[in-house]
Amino acid sequence: MHTEFHRIKRLPPYVFSEVNAMKAAARAAGADIIDFGMGNPDLPTPPHIVEKLVETVQDPRTHRYSNSRGIPGLRKALAGYYERRFGVDIAPEREAIVTIGSKEGLANLAQAITGPGDVMLVPNPSYPIHQFGFIIADGTVRYLPVAPDAEFMVALERAVVHSQPKPVALVLCYPANPTAVTADLDFYAQVVDFCRAHEIIVLSDLAYAEIYFDDNPPPSILQVPGAKDVAVEFTSLSKTYSMPGWRIGFAAGNPQLIGALARVKSYLDYGAFTPIQVAATAALNGPQDCVEETRAIYRERRDVLVEGLTRAGWDVPVPTASMYIWAPIPEPFASLGSVTFSKLLLKHAHVAVSPGLGFGEYGDGHVRIALVENTQRIRQATRSLRQLFAEPDKALADAADAAQMSVAAKQPSES
Numbered sequence: 001m002h003t004e005f006h007r008i009k010r011l012p013p014y015v016f017s018e019v020n021a022m023k024a025a026a027r028a029a030g031a032d033i034i035d036f037g038m039g040n041p042d043l044p045t046p047p048h049i050v051e052k053l054v055e056t057v058q059d060p061r062t063h064r065y066s067n068s069r070g071i072p073g074l075r076k077a078l079a080g081y082y083e084r085r086f087g088v089d090i091a092p093e094r095e096a097i098v099t100i101g102s103k104e105g106l107a108n109l110a111q112a113i114t115g116p117g118d119v120m121l122v123p124n125p126s127y128p129i130h131q132f133g134f135i136i137a138d139g140t141v142r143y144l145p146v147a148p149d150a151e152f153m154v155a156l157e158r159a160v161v162h163s164q165p166k167p168v169a170l171v172l173c174y175p176a177n178p179t180a181v182t183a184d185l186d187f188y189a190q191v192v193d194f195c196r197a198h199e200i201i202v203l204s205d206l207a208y209a210e211i212y213f214d215d216n217p218p219p220s221i222l223q224v225p226g227a228k229d230v231a232v233e234f235t236s237l238s239k240t241y242s243m244p245g246w247r248i249g250f251a252a253g254n255p256q257l258i259g260a261l262a263r264v265k266s267y268l269d270y271g272a273f274t275p276i277q278v279a280a281t282a283a284l285n286g287p288q289d290c291v292e293e294t295r296a297i298y299r300e301r302r303d304v305l306v307e308g309l310t311r312a313g314w315d316v317p318v319p320t321a322s323m324y325i326w327a328p329i330p331e332p333f334a335s336l337g338s339v340t341f342s343k344l345l346l347k348h349a350h351v352a353v354s355p356g357l358g359f360g361e362y363g364d365g366h367v368r369i370a371l372v373e374n375t376q377r378i379r380q381a382t383r384s385l386r387q388l389f390a391e392p393d394k395a396l397a398d399a400a401d402a403a404q405m406s407v408a409a410k411q412p413s414e415s
Contacts, residue, residue, distance in 0.1 A: 007136055007138075010135050010136070011132065011135070011136070014358075015339065015355060015357050015358035016037070016354065016355070016358050018339060018343070019037070019339065019342050019343060019346065019352065019354075019355060020037075022343055022346050022347070023035070023037070023346060023352050026346065026347075026350070031350055032350060033346070033350050033351075033352050034350060034351050034352065034373055034377050034378075034380060034381040034384075035352040035372070035373065036351065036352060036353050036354075036369045036370045036371075036372065036373060036381070037352040037353055037354050037370065038354070038370065038372070039177065039239075039323060039324065039368075039370045039372065040244055040370070040372055041238070041239060041242045041244055041323070041372060042372045042373070042374075043242040043294060043297065044242060045241060045242050045243050045246070046241060046242070046283070046290035048282060048286055048287065048290075049241060049243070049279050049280075049282055049283045049286070050279070052278060052279040052281075052282040053275050053276065053278070053279035056274070056275035056278040056279065057275040062273075062274040062275050062278070063274075064274075065270040065271075066270055066271035066272060066273065066274045066277065067098075067270075067271045068262065068265045068266050068269055068270055068271045069097050069098065069262050069265070069271070070096075070097060070098020070099075070250075070271060070272070070277060071098070071271075071274065071277045071278070071281075072092065072093075073277075073278070073281050074098055074277045074278075074280055074281045074284075075092035075093070075096040075097070075098065076092045077280070077281045077284035077285050078090065078092070078096050078098075078235075078250050078252060078284065079091070079092045079095075079096060079252075080284065080285065081284050082220070082222070082252060085209075085217075085220075086219065086220040086222065086223050087223065088220060088222045088223055090222075090252050090253075091255070094255040094258065094259075095228070095252055095253060095254070095255050095258055096250065096251070096252045096258065097250065097251050097252075097258050097261055097262055097265070098248065098249070098250055098271060098272060098277060098280075099234070099248075099249040099250060099251055099261075099265075100247045100248070100249070100269060100271075100272050101236060101238065101247040101248065101249045102205065102207050102234040102235065102236040102238075102249035102250070102251075103129050103249075104247075104249070105234050105249055105250070105251045105261065106129050106130065106133050106203065106205065106234055107129055107133040107136070108261055108264045108265055108268065109133075109203065109232070109251065109257065109260065109261045109264070110133035110134045110136070110137045110139070111133075111136075111137045111264055112257075112260040112261055112263065112264045113168060113169060113201060113257070113260060114134055114137035114138065114139040114168070114169075115138070115139075115168075116138040116139075117138070117139070117140055117165070118134075118138075118139045118140065118165065118168045118169075119139070119140050119141075119142055119159075119163045119164075119165060119166070119167045119168060120134040120139050120140065120141050120142070120167065120168060120169050120170075120171070121141075121142055121143075121144055121156065121159055121167050121169065121170040121171065121200075122134070122141050122142075122143060122144065122170075122171045123143070123144050123145065123146040123171065123172070123173065123176070124143035124144070124145075124146070124359075124360035124361065124362045124363070125146065125178055125179065125356060125359035125360035125362055125363030125366075126146070126171070126173060126176070126177070126178075126359060126360060127173060127177045127178070127205065127359065128358065128359065130171045130173065130205065131171075131360070134169075139168075142159050142163055142167065143360070143362070144156060144159065144170075146176055146179050146181060147181055148174060148181065148182075148183035148184075148187040149187075152187075153190055153191075153194070156170070156191075156194060157194070160198055160200070166198070166200075167198075167200055168200065168201060169200060169201040169202070169203055170191070170195060170200055170201070170202050170203070171203045171205070172188075172191065172202060172203070172204045172205065172221065173204070173205035173206075173207075174204075174206075174218060175208040175209075175211070175212065175218055175319075175320075175321035175322040176322065177205075177207070177208065177322060177324065177359075178324055178326055178354070178356065178359045178363065178366075178368040179324075179326045180317075180319035180320075180321060180322040180324050180325065180326050182212075182216075182218055182320060182321050183218075183219075184216075184219065185219045185223060185224065188219065188221045188223070188224050188227070189224045191221070192221065192224045192226055192227045192229075192230065192231065193226075195230045195231075196226060196229055196230050199230075200230065201230055201231075201232075201254075201257065202221065202227075202230050202231040202232070203231075203232060203233075203234070204220070204221040204222075204231055204232070204233040204234065204253075205233075205234050206218070206220060206221075206233050206234065206235050207234065207235060207236045207238065207239060207249075208239055208321060208322040208323065209235060209240070210239070210240040210291055210294075210295065211239055211240070211294075211295060211298055211321060211322055211323050212295065212320065212321040213295070213298070213299045213302065213319070213320055213321060214320050214321075216320075218321055220233060221233055222252065222253055227253070228253050228254050228255075229254065230254065231253050231254060232251050232252065232253035232254050232257040232258060232261075233251065233252055233253050234249060234250065234251050235249060235250050235252070236248070236249035236250070237249065237280055237283055237284075239323060240283075240291055240294070241283045241290065241291070241294075242294060243280075243283070246276050246279075246280070247272060247276075248272055248276055248277065248280045298323050298371050300375060301371040301373075301374070301375060301378060302318070302319060302325070302371055304375045304378050304379065305325060305369065305371065305378050305382065306318050306325065308378060308379060308381070308382025308383075308385075308386075309325075309327070309382055309385065311382065311386060312382050312385045312386035312389050313330065313386070313389045313390075314327065314330045314385065314389065315330070316328070316369075323370060323371045323372070324368050324369065324370055324371070325368070325369040325371070326356075326366050326368055327353075327366060327367050327368075327369055328365060328366050329341050329365055329366065329367065330389070332392055332396065333392065333396070334365065336396075336399055337355075337357065337364050338355035338356040338357045338358075338363065338364050338365070338366060338367050339355040339357055340399055341355070341367060342354070342355040342367055343399075344388075344395050344398070344399050345367075345385070345388070347395075347398070348388050348394075348395045348398075349381070349384040349385050349387070349388045350384060351381045351384060351385060353367040353368060353369050354367060354368040354369075354370070355367055356368060
């Protein structure tokens with residue numbers, strides 16, 4: 001059987017797999033692993049949303065195929081959210097679509113707009129689907145810096161001048177996963193002006209819009225006048241309402257791009273399960289106290305974790321949004337790289353994090369720490385890290401031995 005599949009060959013080995021395998025083995029051996037690896041919210045979905053799901057699923061009529069674009073009530077609820085939160089008018093029939101999580105929407109829109117060899121501009125490091133959605137669709141990815149500043153705009157202009165063919169699309173994600181940096185409306189306005197002038201599509205990922213910790217709620221690119229000429233924005237209920245497993249998200253903005261996504265989806269799915277969409281409507285239209293409570297919990301976890309890491313001797317930036325800390329690998333471990341350092345934390349402190357390399361080669365000097373453990377577990381983790389950092393020599397020696405064994409294992413044996 002032929003096993004050299006073209007698209008699979010373009011996907012590198014999954015960077016997280018080695019750490020995940022170690023984590024599974026440690027748990028199988030009875031170790032208590034404090035897991036900050038996956039951005040998988042541990043908070044329960046608010047009761048009124050669950051109750052609406054239970055109520056709706058009792059009606060057998062909701063068990064049939066749903067609507068690939070999303071039920072009308074949910075698209076109207078999304079439009080209502082954009083009006084309340086951003087002051088943006090969204091036409092539910094033409095400018096909104098429901099996706100099976102924002103990841104699915106990003107990947108399917110990549111399929112819709114990408115031709116073989118098309119150049120796409122993606123920040124590095126970034127959430128993997130931002131680049132691999134285009135790679136799977138036979139596109140070519142050119143990387144940009146993450147920070148929304150003057151350097152970004154210079155790099156964007158350089159990419160347009162020196163790319164052949166001209167770039168088709170640009171991906172933005174603020175608050176950023178994994179780096180947690182945020183952007184303001186002035187930056188978005190510069191991007192919109194530039195991309196309108198050069199006819200470049202903008203895909204904005206706003207999944208963390210409601211997880212912020214200061215008095216400056218993250219804006220939407222659609223607030224910029226003229227943004228709908230080039231931009232579509234993806235949002236999700238996963239983090240805002242602790243609904244990651246429900247797989248419900250949205251795209252809103254440019255009607256031509258929404259139509260392209262709808263056409264691709266019409267061949268691939270019949271939409272999310274109707275009771276989930278009804279419950280999602282209840283989430284957007286219902287009481288929002290739960291969102292503030294979730295925000296407060298993540299804020300407290302952030303503060304406890306940053307304080308504990310500082311006491312352990314690990315200085316990390318304090319994020320103003322998202323549910324992540326993007327932590328530079330501390331000395332004397334910086335030379336190890338993110339994968340080896342993540343393994344070291346797992347083995348010697350029973351703490352799991354995500355290696356920065358998994359988000360792009362420019363992330364290899366960092367690890368991502370997700371705020372998905374309660375404050376008691378966070379304090380337990382920082383105590384273990386403090387012990388490790390106080391006596392790093394043994395862990396470094398183990399890392400060196402493991403590296404030598406890995407090299408030896410790759411050497412061809414004598415015949």
